[in-house]
Structures are given as structure tokens and as C-alpha cells.
Amino acid sequence: MAKRKREITEAKIERFIKEGRGQGTGNDYIPWLRVQDVPSEGRATRGVGWTTGRRHELLSDIERDYCYLLDYSDGVSDIREQFPLLPLEETKLIAERIGVKHPADPKTGIAIVMTSDFLVTYKEKQYARTVKPFSELENERTIAKFEIERVYWTERHVDWGIITDHDLPDILIRNIEWVHKEYHNNNVSELGVFVIQNLQKILSERLSSGENIARGCSICDEQLGLEIGTSLALFRHFIARKIWSVNMNERIIPSHPAKDFMINVTEEKQAKGG
Structure with a gap:
């Protein structure tokens, strides 16, 4: 060449x-x-x-x-x-x-x-x-x-x-890097509004209760019959889109709870984000 x-x-x-x-x-x-x-x-x-x-x-x-x-x-x-x-x-x-x-x-x-x-x-x-x-x-x-x-x-x-x-700020940047590629996630449109709304409800309740991210996502995948990893990818998507928020100045570790987890917009609006 x-x-x-x-x-x-x-x-x-x-x-x-x-x-x-x-x-x-x-x-x-x-x-x-x-x-x-x-x-x-x-x-x-x-x-x-x-x-x-x-x-x-x-x-x-x-x-x-x-x-x-x-x-x-x-x-x-x-x-x-x-x-x-x-x-x-x-x-x-x-x-x-x-x-x-x-x-x-x-x-x-x-x-x-x-x-x-x-x-x-x-x-x-x-x-x-x-x-x-x-x-x-x-x-x-x-x-x-x-x-x-x-x-x-x-x-x-x-x-x-x-x-x-x-x-x-290295920690903030590494967190952005972790969610960055999931900003555009095809599962949002492929799974449909009903599944996305159910996923958001199940997962947000578990994260709000203090359950660690990985376990909450795994249980959500199992309950909804989703391919393993789907809920974790969508968790990253919701953070990237600022539909959900966590403390971005502390390293996001899937085996730990989501620090300062918060829902920023209504479920109806969440399900329309792609």
C-alpha cells in the first residue's frame, strides 16, 4: 500500500x-x-x-x-x-x-x-x-x-x-465516556414504548431503593425477557440523554448503587427519546 x-x-x-x-x-x-x-x-x-x-x-x-x-x-x-x-x-x-x-x-x-x-x-x-x-x-x-x-x-x-x-475533571470525563456511545440506542425504537416504559419503571424503582446497577439491570432483563445487557445499555442511554441523572462527579461502577439517582422527566417523554 x-x-x-x-x-x-x-x-x-x-x-x-x-x-x-x-x-x-x-x-x-x-x-x-x-x-x-x-x-x-x-x-x-x-x-x-x-x-x-x-x-x-x-x-x-x-x-x-x-x-x-x-x-x-x-x-x-x-x-x-x-x-x-x-x-x-x-x-x-x-x-x-x-x-x-x-x-x-x-x-x-x-x-x-x-x-x-x-x-x-x-x-x-x-x-x-x-x-x-x-x-x-x-x-x-x-x-x-x-x-x-x-x-x-x-x-x-x-x-x-x-x-x-x-x-x-477525569472522573466526570470517564463517566461521560462510559455512557457516550449509548446516546443513540436503537433499542428505544425497536422495543417500543410499552417495553421501554416498563423497563424504566422496574429499573428506576430498584435503583431508587439502593440496589446496585448491575443487579437491577440483570433482574430487569430477566423480568422483561430481554437479551442480557439490554437494561444496562439503556441505563447508560438514559444518563447520556439526561432523562435520568446520577452523581457524575463520582465514578459510576455497575457493581455499586447509582449515587444520587434521580428521574428528570416524565415516563411518557422518556419513552419517546431515541
Whole structure:
């Protein structure tokens, strides 16, 4: 199989622009960089977002974790990752003005299009965020590139900031990760309203009484004649959809009771969520 050429050329930049990269919003947004465009260290991921309904191009663990937090936030209405700082001439001029060398491809020497890891729409206001491990903040060259990025967004009156691994609440993120893939659960429509309502009634009563999650789900599966694991998947679905809630700041452990379990909406509305 031929190796993918990742070198940056002027023709490649023009092609990306023609492809619409960095353009669009929501489900229609196309990231400037995709997983296949950058060298992989085994940490790049593609996850379908709750907020956008599209597959996100996440190039590191810390980007993935931050995206989980954004997805979980009620105030976030759009998430655009790998957002390009265009036009290229502007960042080149900024670099020259502040006395910083503009990033360039090491092989071709062509100036690269810089990107912000995330451009987030939160309560109708935009925020640009760079997401990096705290250890990288000690690198002078990294800080210099951040300064180009900061000036670019400041001139657009967009709030810019740096998120590090020290800023991310690990327990909350791991809980979001555990329920994330069940946000869209086909069983909701396949099982039908009657079964879902019965499942919610049986399981919520057991969880409210303090029974541990795994046992409550197992008994629910048995009583309703469901495939083993169905009720646990739906428990995760209800938490992801915020139909039910638990203490997300304490690790959810199936062999333990659901901490601070609460029903947030009526059973009628619950059964219609899919």
C-alpha cells in the first residue's frame, strides 16, 4: 500500500480550501485536518458527537476528553475541531509583526495553515480553545506559536484560551465516556414504548431503593425477557440523554448503587427519546 503523503504544499492547501475544509457549521462542518492527514501515534480517534451528530476528528486523548465535556454541556450548540486560521497571509503577517517564526512544513518549507483545536459555540458566543498537555507549556517554540494564535483571535474579538490536562475533571470525563456511545440506542425504537416504559419503571424503582446497577439491570432483563445487557445499555442511554441523572462527579461502577439517582422527566417523554 502506498504511503500517504503528508507534506504541505501550496497545491495541497488550495485543495483543502476547495474541499470546503474549515467551512460549515454543525453536521456540515469539515475539519481542516483529519486523522489520516497527520502522523498517528495511536491516539487519534473519531467519535460521533451528540451536539453535532457528525464524526469528530480528534488527534489526541486530551482532545477527545475535552470533546466529551463539550458534548455533555447543555450550553454548547456547536463544536468545530481543527479550525483553520485563514487566510494564511494573516497569520504570516502576525508572526512577522511579533517577531516569531511562522510554522512551516519541515520538508517543503511551505508555511502551514495553523489551526485552533476547537472553536466552540457556547450560549451563542464563540470561544477558541487550544488543548495541550501541561508539560508542553514549558516549550518556548510552542508558546511562540500560541502567541500567533492568540493575536489572531484577539483581532476577531473571540475569547481564546488554553486547556491543559490539569483543567480536565477525569472522573466526570470517564463517566461521560462510559455512557457516550449509548446516546443513540436503537433499542428505544425497536422495543417500543410499552417495553421501554416498563423497563424504566422496574429499573428506576430498584435503583431508587439502593440496589446496585448491575443487579437491577440483570433482574430487569430477566423480568422483561430481554437479551442480557439490554437494561444496562439503556441505563447508560438514559444518563447520556439526561432523562435520568446520577452523581457524575463520582465514578459510576455497575457493581455499586447509582449515587444520587434521580428521574428528570416524565415516563411518557422518556419513552419517546431515541
